[in-house]
Amino acid sequence: MKILIVDDEPGTRLMVASMVRRLGHAVLEAEDGGDGWHRFQAERPDVVITDWAMPGLDGTELTARVRGIEGGGYTYIMVLSARVDEEASRDAVRAGADDVLAKPPDPAELERGLIAAERLVTMHRRMTSDARRDPMTGAGSRLRLDEDLLALCARVVRYGHAYCVAMIGVQPGGDDAVRRAGAALAHQIRSGDVLYRYGPAQFVVLLPEQGLDTASLAANRLREATEQAVPEGTSVSVGIVTTGSEPEPGPLLAAAEAALAQAATSAAGVVGQGGDRGNAIRLLLADDDPVSRLMLGAILKREPGFDLVGEAEDAAQAIELALRRRPDVVLLDVNMPGGGGARAAVEIREGLPDVKIVAISADDSQGSQYDMMRAGAVGFLAKGSPDEEILRVIRSSARW
Structure with missing residues (x-):
């Protein structure tokens, strides 16, 4: 694991760093809370071992800042304190710490704490990975779609890139039809496209660097391949929208839903709509x-x-x-x-x-x-x- 050690006492910091290295972990060091906060933002370590009482930004504030960051992996926080009693431990845990060790730490206690930290960090990574993947189809989950679409919209605004969002609906749904549709779509999309499961019987494909005309061709190809894969009597429809110069995820997905609803009643099965000035x-x-x-x-x-x-x-x-x-x-x-x-x-x-x-x-x-x-x-x-x-x-x- 990558472990950040924050302590304003050089001797303690050196001693803890030596213990951590002997246990096989990578070490980052910071000489106070402010330096620790900057190192944390730059390096995003798995574990932070911080002194509780430091001048300026102390362990309480550093812990609160780390816990205030949304997204990313879980950071295990161990607090070093010269005063380890029930009240001090309770205060540290309330602030967001996971463990409290006496200062200077006992090597065996430190090793025990890092074993627990590694177990929790690994479990959180697995849970986060599972949350971003649809278990039935292997496609990206709605959570991952929301995250990726937010980043995509930011790139559109900053760099002027063009994207299309294709929403694919399978009717009637059912587990078998959804599994087959997911497999067919995963096989058909290009290497740069990304597939997500959007709803019980809906998928989304992000199509980078495509306008409405080329995206419509891709959508027809996806629809035809999916129709061949799903059970007989199942219909497949596709709605497409383009990003404008200043897109937002919510309105973009709402427009894709509207295009899909229109496609479901269209003989062609595919309906494209310009997003916010998408064809301008x-x-x-x-x-x-x-x-x-x-x-x-x-x-x-x-x-x-x-x-x-x-x-x-x-x-x-x-x-x-x-x-x-x-x-x-x-x-x-x-x-x-x-x-x-x-x-x-x-x-x-x-x-x-x-x-x-x-x-x-x-x-x-x-x-x-x-x-x-x-x-x-x-x-x-x-x-x-x-x-x-x-x-x-x-x-x-x-x-x-």
């Missing part, structure tokens, strides 16, 4: 003028067919955001700091050859347009253009 044109706006950026951003945000995935105020930020968010169209101010729109256009198109560039400028001279066209722009907007003209240029550029 993804836009990035870069302009160093905050007023211009605010006004143009307001137009883009209220247009149903557009999804503004980011705003930048100079060329460097525009390049960085474009490579992370992967928009369909980038609107670049010609004269913004950091090399201007031309530099940003060249570097963005080097990383994203299919992205479309629209130049925006208060100067509508042919020279400005020519420079941006050489850099890869396919559209040009003069600042102050009517809303209709802005929308027309962006849409035509997206189709270029």
